[in-house]
Amino acid sequence: MTLDPQTFLAILAMAVATAATRVGGLVLFSFLTLDRRQKRAMEAIPPAVLMAVVAPTALATGPAETIAAAVTALAALRLPLLAATALGVAAVAVLRAVGL
Amino acid sequence: MPDHRGGRAAEVFSAMRRMAPLITAVIPIGLVFGAAAAGNGLSPLEATLMSALVFAGGSQFVAMDIWTHPASWAALGISAFLVNIRHVLMSASLAPKLGHFPGWRKYLSVLFLTDEGWAVAETHAASARLTPLWYAGAVIPFYLAWVASGLAGSLAGAFLGDPAVTGLDFVFCAVFIVLVMNFWKGARTGLVLIASGLSAVLVHAAVLGVWYILAGALAGVAAAVLMPEHEEVTA
Numbered sequence: 001m002t003l004d005p006q007t008f009l010a011i012l013a014m015a016v017a018t019a020a021t022r023v024g025g026l027v028l029f030s031f032l033t034l035d036r037r038q039k040r041a042m043e044a045i046p047p048a049v050l051m052a053v054v055a056p057t058a059l060a061t062g063p064a065e066t067i068a069a070a071v072t073a074l075a076a077l078r079l080p081l082l083a084a085t086a087l088g089v090a091a092v093a094v095l096r097a098v099g100l
Numbered sequence: 101m102p103d104h105r106g107g108r109a110a111e112v113f114s115a116m117r118r119m120a121p122l123i124t125a126v127i128p129i130g131l132v133f134g135a136a137a138a139g140n141g142l143s144p145l146e147a148t149l150m151s152a153l154v155f156a157g158g159s160q161f162v163a164m165d166i167w168t169h170p171a172s173w174a175a176l177g178i179s180a181f182l183v184n185i186r187h188v189l190m191s192a193s194l195a196p197k198l199g200h201f202p203g204w205r206k207y208l209s210v211l212f213l214t215d216e217g218w219a220v221a222e223t224h225a226a227s228a229r230l231t232p233l234w235y236a237g238a239v240i241p242f243y244l245a246w247v248a249s250g251l252a253g254s255l256a257g258a259f260l261g262d263p264a265v266t267g268l269d270f271v272f273c274a275v276f277i278v279l280v281m282n283f284w285k286g287a288r289t290g291l292v293l294i295a296s297g298l299s300a301v302l303v304h305a306a307v308l309g310v311w312y313i314l315a316g317a318l319a320g321v322a323a324a325v326l327m328p329e330h331e332e333v334t335a
């Protein structure tokens with residue numbers, strides 16, 4: 001049971017940042033209302049962030065990762081989260097095993 | 101909704117029943133998070149602290165992907181903020197339903213916001229008065245399940261073997277691809293994703309650190325704002 005000070009500081013930074021987003025909505029939106037354009041910008045944030053996070057792994061690592069990412073995306077159209085995730089992970093393991 | 105009829109215990113149980121399937125679904129994800137944390141060299145205590153204090157799976161998986169030794173608090177804090185910024189919208193939409201929560205309880209309540217808890221609370225509030233007791237019955241068991249499954253995963257992680265061979269290093273990527281697909285609302289989303297993905301890949305190749313997440317987020321938002329408005333009406 002170790003607790004590295006740098007790691008603890010990083011966890012605290014994440015906790016504070018996340019708490020700020022959760023409390024932020026309560027505080028901020030008692031003051032202002034968003035117009036259409038601002039609302040659209042806010043709505044685009046979650047998919048844009050998630051895409052930015054996965055893009056280097058999915059598109060610029062190698063063929064195994066890119067193919068597995070495509071498999072996951074297609075599976076997500078039909079399967080629940082866990083099943084689609086499992087299929088993607090299995091795909092990347094198999095593709096790496098055969099040397100892609 | 102006759103949720104108050106059976107008294108306080110019945111109210112809590114009604115909330116727990118509503119949350120049960122989501123708890124079942126979050127446990128394997130918590131296990132995977134714990135295992136990923138162990139793979140990155142985090143101790144069970146560190147992994148559990150992260151689950152308990154941050155309590156936001158997406159940002160925790162991102163942290164595992166960009167983890168460095170020693171950990172960079174600035175990079176991890178910024179990426180957690182970016183990944184969780186949707187919580188601003190969620191707490192804003194829930195704010196009117198928490199209006200009657202006494203004092204600090206309103207603020208404590210939003211600290212337990214997740215995609216799942218938010219969705220369930222909003223659904224309940226559409227047909228009944230959202231009480232502090234009902235809300236607690238929904239979010240606290242979910243919270244405990246997340247923290248406990250993260251701990252279990254980090255203890256078991258050492259036995260799972262090399263994550264590159266089992267493909268476990270790809271889990272977070274796969275989870276996020278599924279989440280991205282859930283946000284799909286037509287061609288407009290496609291343009292947001294193309295702008296974000298391209299910028300992220302370019303900045304990732306050119307700049308060290310996690311700036312590619314910020315670059316992708318900004319490019320995606322810019323695409324959403326710059327797109328002509330009329331498509332929305334005809335769609």
